[in-house]
Amino acid sequence: MADGLKLGLAGIGTVGSGLLRLIEARRNTLASRAGRPVEVVAVSARNKRKKRDVDLSRVRFVQTRVKLATDPEIDVFVELIGGEAGVAKEAVEAALRAGKHVVTANKALLAHHGASLPALAEKHGAALNFEAAVAGGIPVVKVIREGLQGNDISRVYGILNGTCNYILTLMEQEGRGFADVLKEAQAQGYAEADPTFDIGGFDTAHKLALLTSLAFGTRTSFDAVYVEGIETITPADIEAADDLGYRIKLLGVALRTDSGIEQRVHPTMVPKDTAIAEVDGVSNCVAIDGDFVGDVMLIGPGAGGGPTASAVMSDIIDIARGHVLPAFGIKAKDLKPYKKAQMRAHEGGYYIRLSVHDRTGAFAAIAQRMAEQKISIESIVQRRPRSSVGDARAAVVLVTHQTTEAAVRKALAAIERDGHVDAKPQMIRIEKL
Amino acid sequence: MADGLKLGLAGIGTVGSGLLRLIEARRNTLASRAGRPVEVVAVSARNKRKKRDVDLSRVRFVQTRVKLATDPEIDVFVELIGGEAGVAKEAVEAALRAGKHVVTANKALLAHHGASLPALAEKHGAALNFEAAVAGGIPVVKVIREGLQGNDISRVYGILNGTCNYILTLMEQEGRGFADVLKEAQAQGYAEADPTFDIGGFDTAHKLALLTSLAFGTRTSFDAVYVEGIETITPADIEAADDLGYRIKLLGVALRTDSGIEQRVHPTMVPKDTAIAEVDGVSNCVAIDGDFVGDVMLIGPGAGGGPTASAVMSDIIDIARGHVLPAFGIKAKDLKPYKKAQMRAHEGGYYIRLSVHDRTGAFAAIAQRMAEQKISIESIVQRRPRSSVGDARAAVVLVTHQTTEAAVRKALAAIERDGHVDAKPQMIRIEKL
Secondary structure, eight states: OOOOEEEEEEOOSHHHHHHHHHHHHTHHHHHHHHSSOEEEEEEEOSOTTSOOSSOOTTSEEOSOHHHHHTOTTOSEEEEOOOOSSHHHHHHHHHHHHTTOEEEEOOHHHHHHSTTHHHHHHHHTTOOEEOGGGSSTTSOHHHIIIIITTTSOEEEEEEEOOHHHHHHHHHHHHHTOOHHHHHHHHHHTTSSOSSOHHHHTTHHHHHHHHHHHHHHHOBOOOGGGOEEOOSTTOOHHHHHHHHHHTEEEEEEEEEEEETTEEEEEEEEEEEETTSTGGGOOTTEEEEEEEETTTEEEEEEEEOSSHHHHHHHHHHHHHHHHTTOOOOTTSSOGGGOBOOOBOOGGGOEEEEEEEEOBSOOTTHHHHHHHHHHHTTOOEEEEEEEOOSSOSSOOSOEEEEEEOSEEHHHHHHHHHHHHHHTOBSSOOEEEEEOOO | OOOOEEEEEEOOSHHHHHHHHHHHHTHHHHHHHHSSOEEEEEEEOSOTTSOOSSOOTTSEEOSOHHHHHTOTTOSEEEEOOOOSSHHHHHHHHHHHHTTOEEEEOOHHHHHHSTTHHHHHHHHTTOOEEOGGGSSTTSOHHHIIIIITTTSOEEEEEEEOOHHHHHHHHHHHHHTOOHHHHHHHHHHTTSSOSSOHHHHTTHHHHHHHHHHHHHHHOBOOOGGGOEEOOSTTOOHHHHHHHHHHTEEEEEEEEEEEETTEEEEEEEEEEEETTSTGGGOOTTEEEEEEEETTTEEEEEEEEOSSHHHHHHHHHHHHHHHHTTOOOOTTSSOGGGOBOOOBOOGGGOEEEEEEEEOBSOOTTHHHHHHHHHHHTTOOEEEEEEEOOSSOSSOOSOEEEEEEOSEEHHHHHHHHHHHHHHTOBSSOOEEEEEOOO
16 A cells, blocks of 8 residues: 555644544545545644644644644645635645645635635645635535536536525524524524624635636636625515515525626525525535536535535545646636626616605606616515514515616615615515526 | 547447537537547447437447447547446446446446446556446536545435436426326436336436445445335325425435445435425435535436536546546445345334225224334324325325334235225335435
8 A cells, every 4th residue: 555645734623623533533444545544644733732622642743834834744734724814825835835735624815815826736736625615515626626527617606604594594484683693693603703704795705706716717806706795684585585485595606697707695585496495504505507517506514623624535535546636627827817797787686675664656656766777577565574573664575577786776776866765775686596 | 738538439329429519519628627638539339320410520430339449549438338238348348458448327337247347447457437327417426436535424315317306296296197297208208118217216226326335335236225116106195295294206315224234216205395305307416424524415417418428528537637546436345245234124204195995993903003013103194185186085194203114014014904995005215304
């Protein structure tokens, strides 16, 4: 049997501990599957003495994580530090320059440096694998990079943040308000003390930027992602969605259009009788529309020590098997420039909820504003929310046929100016599935 | 750029034509993704002169498919002939012996020769890739063989036959009977003239046998698969399932138990509020339960020229990239013997529908027979089918708590002997998801 593959592990939090446990539990099967033993020979962490539930007595502790990255004994640097800059970036760059393979779960790092890091890896003949960075345990990087390579992909989208999906699921199932459910999610450890990064859609945007490069072979362009979070979703929206045959999910969507590629993160109406509507709680999913294969969807755990360790291990076994590919499947120099499709040009159906305070003439005026923008209305209902949580006022709920974002924004701005509504209009995009 | 990868293609039906179109359409991107050009240099088919919608003027036609398999010019033999024996087997063996890589969509061949063919491939340093043989376009072979290798898998299951799923979906959505819907499926080309292989569950069993080997690292044992088809499912069952919160799907399930591995194919009740229940029409899905990753599910097109060509192409690109693995992920000699768990020992919940012709005392007698086998009943209802299709008699529908197959069979045999029912009892297993 070939020599063992020697890992240096930086970061021993939930995922790092999960990985150590996995390697310990699977010692023999891993050797059989990988064709050679896999072992952690050195670790590093910010705090050496922190109490951990894994036995580190038999591995060498390296004082700094950057030093570990270039440790002469290691073949693979496993980066579980996190963050788009600082130590993580410094360590990954050092490792690649030293010709060490890198396995990372760091979506922020790759979303921000998706051009330079793959190029650096290729220059030094090293792998830069990041299965764990997108959708946790779901092997979607491998599926796009290898399993669907015969296809031209037209769209990739998914539920990429478990915190948001957990909150939306609870709001729906228990008819509760956003703030209330967020508090519970925080108490249960499903949401951070500062939840902005998750609920604001930024975590989803990081992952989407990576999926975009994988699916379309374009340079990563995180700054071009349009981002809306779930903070404005109310029980009234969730109930109206239910009545209309939809559920609300925070989706990240990358879509090829004639004018470029849309990258957008926003609450989205998905039909109730689809598999994606059944992706509940902290689960994630990713769907890929390919020209030959059709639509493929993957569902699974989006975070947590076990699932993420599973993904990291898959990357490590690939390296052990000598299977090293460019980070995004094609050489960094072959990645095309990202051409952004403007959000105003986005086409789709829209759900609009208006809080109309004076009904005499208001309906007619609203319909008039829509007509001016050539927006055709599929349905319009006045409804009073079933629950008493959130804004319990009567609302007018409109669903539009296919139209453009620009038209909807103009119409809503005019309606607001007309003074017929007493709150900012709610607008939720409907995704065709 | 490296030399082109030269393919010999045997079989130019739907999938073969799809593959030729894909390679033609993707010439440049494939070269970029695979790191080298990919080209079909020779083909063979039973009938050379048959009219086809692809241009074969620029490829060499080899007289016999077995001759093509060892053609000196080809690197990869793509077997799209089909069948567990005969030409397909002969050609694949010849190709492997000549050190040619083999890519095949032939599930029957591998299900029956899953021990000898991988060993032959390894002996000659050749790949034996079969992504297209299981669940069409869904890259599930890669996901298990590579993406989830860190896991011990406890169960793999799925909807593996599009014909059955199409028929069950139509029966449910339109309240129609099995024979009626089958006829329509045949007219539309979704079912064969002789549909036994699909609706009897045998196609599913072939695919399941391959999934079992991939997931558990055991030698393929197709003969050990317990098989029931969908022929006995009636509108009454589908309606009762709906009332109980279930849908009926033909599942293939491989489950690790203390006494061995269950491999079973049968109509199955799945809860309506799950993603698998939303897998409609000709779609397939595969779910994998791993200890570290948790539950992962893949959904997509299970058949057809485009999806299958996509899967075949993924296998070809792996070879072009120099990525060659043992067929089932570990060396043939390391595959463990398959230890069969007896179907009688299967544990689960059961749906039972009885056609009770004489109600006086019958309920009590039925309950007594269940109690004798220590089967505890979760619910019991007498119902009259909504539709008038099929058997329109009143029926007693029981749902049991967790029990064993042996107990249920004994109880049902006793109930039949007692003479309280005027038709063979219907029994459908409930799968815990």
